[in-house]
Amino acid sequence: MFSILLFICAINDSSQPVIIYVVRHAEKQADQADPDLSEKGHERVRKLNRLLREIELDGVISSQFLRTRRTAEPIASMHQLPVEIIAAEDQAKLVDRLESPGKTLLVVGHSNTIPQIIQALGCSCSPIDDQDYDNLFVLILTADTCRSQKLRFYVD
Numbered sequence: 001m002f003s004i005l006l007f008i009c010a011i012n013d014s015s016q017p018v019i020i021y022v023v024r025h026a027e028k029q030a031d032q033a034d035p036d037l038s039e040k041g042h043e044r045v046r047k048l049n050r051l052l053r054e055i056e057l058d059g060v061i062s063s064q065f066l067r068t069r070r071t072a073e074p075i076a077s078m079h080q081l082p083v084e085i086i087a088a089e090d091q092a093k094l095v096d097r098l099e100s101p102g103k104t105l106l107v108v109g110h111s112n113t114i115p116q117i118i119q120a121l122g123c124s125c126s127p128i129d130d131q132d133y134d135n136l137f138v139l140i141l142t143a144d145t146c147r148s149q150k151l152r153f154y155v156d
Helices: 002-009 040-050 066-078 092-097 116-118
Strands: 018-024 059-062 083-085 105-108 137-141 144-152
Touching: 018 092, 018 116, 040 066, 040 116, 059 092, 066 083, 066 105, 092 105, 092 116, 116 137
Parallel strands: 018 105, 059 083, 059 105
Antiparallel strands: 018 137, 137 144
16 A cells, blocks of 8 residues: 555646556456356455555446456445446447546456556556456556556465
8 A cells, every 4th residue: 555655646746637546357266258256356355445445436447247346346335436337348438437637546457458448548558467366557647647556466
């Protein structure tokens, strides 16, 4: 949490930035058409919930899939927010939604969509391995810049 605050405080911009937390859904059960979270996935959601507990979110956005919704729902509930569903394939709509000055948002996505979303917002992002669930990206968008920080959060 401390590194998130340091990163955000380092931004010295008089405009109203958009702060976006981007996370991949937690671990899923064995391959199925639309799998739920595994036990380790539920554990990761609890850890993410603790990590974001003190962040004042204005919105929580998820794709339509069960694993992303199950990752987003407890966090949204803790913040008394609904989960806004935007289809994973509708990245243009998501990017438009994320350009909301003064807002702090959480996006729960997928290993194959997160890099594209981050790049569409103007930051760089390397591909995410299909077995990697430990990343929390913090983006700060201003009128003319995108700054990002990749943090790791592990589950034992």
